[in-house]
Amino acid sequence: MRPTTVTEPTPQAAPDDPETVIAAERARIDALDARIVALVRERMEVSETIQRVRIESGGRRVHLAREMEILDHYSGELGSAGRDLAMTLLRLCRGH
Numbered sequence: 680m681r682p683t684t685v686t687e688p689t690p691q692a693a694p695d696d697p698e699t700v701i702a703a704e705r706a707r708i709d710a711l712d713a714r715i716v717a718l719v720r721e722r723m724e725v726s727e728t729i730q731r732v733r734i735e736s737g738g739r740r741v742h743l744a745r746e747m748e749i750l751d752h753y754s755g756e757l758g759s760a761g762r763d764l765a766m767t768l769l770r771l772c773r774g775h
Contacts, residue, residue: 719771726772741773 730740746769753765 719768722768723772727774730774 733742734740749769750762750765753768754762757764
């Protein structure tokens with residue numbers, strides 16, 4: 680029979696301790712922000728492909744009707760700040 684070792688419990692902050700909650704939620708925000716940045720980069724790559732193919736087939740780099748659909752979608756989902764967010768995304772994805 681092996682001897683049992685007793686370990687002292689480690690003190691933990693109460694789950695509803697404001698500092699604990701804030702730290703945990705900030706960590707979640709940081710993780711979400713990392714995912715958002717990765718998704719924006721992916722969106723930029725997809726947009727670049729679409730623009731390249733459109734130009735190679737004789738079209739224009741920017742499709743204004745499609746951009747209006749995107750602006751309407753974001754503003755419908757998130758209000759006027761959503762429209763601002765969509766404008767920022769469109770600027771990022773238009774290329775140079």
